[in-house]
Amino acid sequence: MTSSPDTGASSPDSEAPSSFPDGGAPSPFPDSEAPSPFPDGGVPSPDNEASPPGDGTPSPGNGTSASDDLFQLVFRSAPWTFQSLYVTARLGLADLLGDGPLTSDELAVATESDADALYRFCRAVAALGLFREHPGRIFELTSTGEAFRGGGLAQFTIVNGAENFRSWADVMYSVRTGKPAFDRVYGMPAFAFLDRDEEARKVFHTMVGRGTVPPAVDSCDFSSDTTVVDLGGSVGTLLAHVLRERPELRGVLQDLPSVVGEAPTVLAGAGVAGRVEIVGRSFFDGVPAGGSTYVLSRVLHDWGDEDALRILRNVRAAMTEDSRLVVIDQVIPEGGGFHPGKFSDLQMLVVLGGRERTVEEFRGLLLRAGLKIRALRPPADDPAGSPRTEAVIEAGV
Numbered sequence: 396m397t398s399s400p401d402t403g404a405s406s407p408d409s410e411a412p413s414s415f416p417d418g419g420a421p422s423p424f425p426d427s428e429a430p431s432p433f434p435d436g437g438v439p440s441p442d443n444e445a446s447p448p449g450d451g452t453p454s455p456g457n458g459t460s461a462s463d464d465l466f467q468l469v470f471r472s473a474p475w476t477f478q479s480l481y482v483t484a485r486l487g488l489a490d491l492l493g494d495g496p497l498t499s500d501e502l503a504v505a506t507e508s509d510a511d512a513l514y515r516f517c518r519a520v521a522a523l524g525l526f527r528e529h530p531g532r533i534f535e536l537t538s539t540g541e542a543f544r545g546g547g548l549a550q551f552t553i554v555n556g557a558e559n560f561r562s563w564a565d566v567m568y569s570v571r572t573g574k575p576a577f578d579r580v581y582g583m584p585a586f587a588f589l590d591r592d593e594e595a596r597k598v599f600h601t602m603v604g605r606g607t608v609p610p611a612v613d614s615c616d617f618s619s620d621t622t623v624v625d626l627g628g629s630v631g632t633l634l635a636h637v638l639r640e641r642p643e644l645r646g647v648l649q650d651l652p653s654v655v656g657e658a659p660t661v662l663a664g665a666g667v668a669g670r671v672e673i674v675g676r677s678f679f680d681g682v683p684a685g686g687s688t689y690v691l692s693r694v695l696h697d698w699g700d701e702d703a704l705r706i707l708r709n710v711r712a713a714m715t716e717d718s719r720l721v722v723i724d725q726v727i728p729e730g731g732g733f734h735p736g737k738f739s740d741l742q743m744l745v746v747l748g749g750r751e752r753t754v755e756e757f758r759g760l761l762l763r764a765g766l767k768i769r770a771l772r773p774p775a776d777d778p779a780g781s782p783r784t785e786a787v788i789e790a791g792v
């Protein structure tokens with residue numbers, strides 16, 4: 396269910412190997428004039444005297460780089476950081492400041508919020524570097540805040556600030572059982588929840604549908620294709636992207652009935668609606684025959700191995716000797732080191748009971764479905780330098 400975010404910004408800074416929208420600046424207070432988060436502006440002693448015991452506020456370490464690194468990690472990953480960004484995105488504060496600075500009172504009126512509470516939120520968000528605070532409770536957008544306006548990362552924050560965030564509160568359950576906390580918290584799997592909750596579904600498909608076509612798809616050659624079948628293709632954004640430049644190509648879009656309702660608008664907007672058949676049906680119940688290419692983009696990672704295998708067997712049954720399967724997903728490298736897929740893998744565990752996979756895990760799964768890997772293309776960008784790290788695996792019978 397969860398896709399990799401599009402940063403919504405093209406500057407290299409925004410593609411730093413960090414989960415933070417500002418690109419992972421080393422200080423949590425990049426725009427702040429005060430060097431310390433503490434009211435007196437001082438650096439507390441190593442044993443944390445500046446922070447009353449039990450208030451939950453971490454303090455900078457003892458001046459060693461390791462303890463300072465740890466402080467940055469803990470401080471910036473705390474709920475207050477993410478939830479402040481969530482409120483910023485959900486209330487559209489960056490968009491409201493897009494035309495120029497406003498007071499927090501004006502923002503409170505525009506967003507129907509409590510004026511004092513919103514001021515305190517804006518002050519904290521300014522300390523994170525998205526706004527600049529001026530005297531008189533006036534807030535101005537910084538370049539980092541500008542990148543947050545209506546972009547994929549804002550959508551990502553919205554999706555992850557609500558139901559997913561509550562699921563993460565129960566992450567211990569997932570770690571101990573290997574099962575998704577989401578199901579325990581909400582009493583049903585995430586896709587069943589989205590099926591019933593129109594608002595949450597809209598938010599989710601805006602994220603996957605708005606400018607988040609994985610760049611990996613552009614490394615695929617569709618020149619000898621006749622029909623591309625996009626399975627779990629959401630509202631058709633990827634299919635529209637593929638068909639737009641290829642007038643000879645036809646498409647089939649398959650997703651759940653509750654999802655494909657918005658597809659005609661997206662496909663018509665791209666001028667390809669007349670060439671696409673829309674199938675509102677679960678891929679567990681079958682996959683249409685006749686495709687020259689079947690696409691599973693950011694779908695297999697939503698599922699554990701047995702469910703992924705059921706999908707792949709249905710795809711295999713629909714394929715001929717000549718057709719190919721294109722899988723677009725994170726491929727986790729063996730060994731240590733940073734890779735965004737290692738975190739997205741945890742998200743899959745907690746929210747969906749799915750997983751990201753290594754190439755050998757993909758190979759094993761595909762073989763069990765009667766398919767062989769024919770090509771593997773890693774992401775064009777260095778995974779350490781970009782959150783858009785899906786790879787392409789092409790398979791055939």
Ligand SMILES: C[S@@+](CC[C@H](N)C(=O)[O-])C[C@H]1O[C@@H](n2cnc3c(N)ncnc32)[C@H](O)[C@@H]1O
Nearest residue numbers: 396397603627628629650651654677678692693
């Ligand atoms: C993470 S999204 C990926 C969307 C899109 N392929 C992309 O690359 O952005 C997973 C998609 O699988 C769809 N899906 C979930 N369960 C499904 C099912 N049983 N049958 C068909 N599609 C399903 C969801 O509605 C969603 O659109």
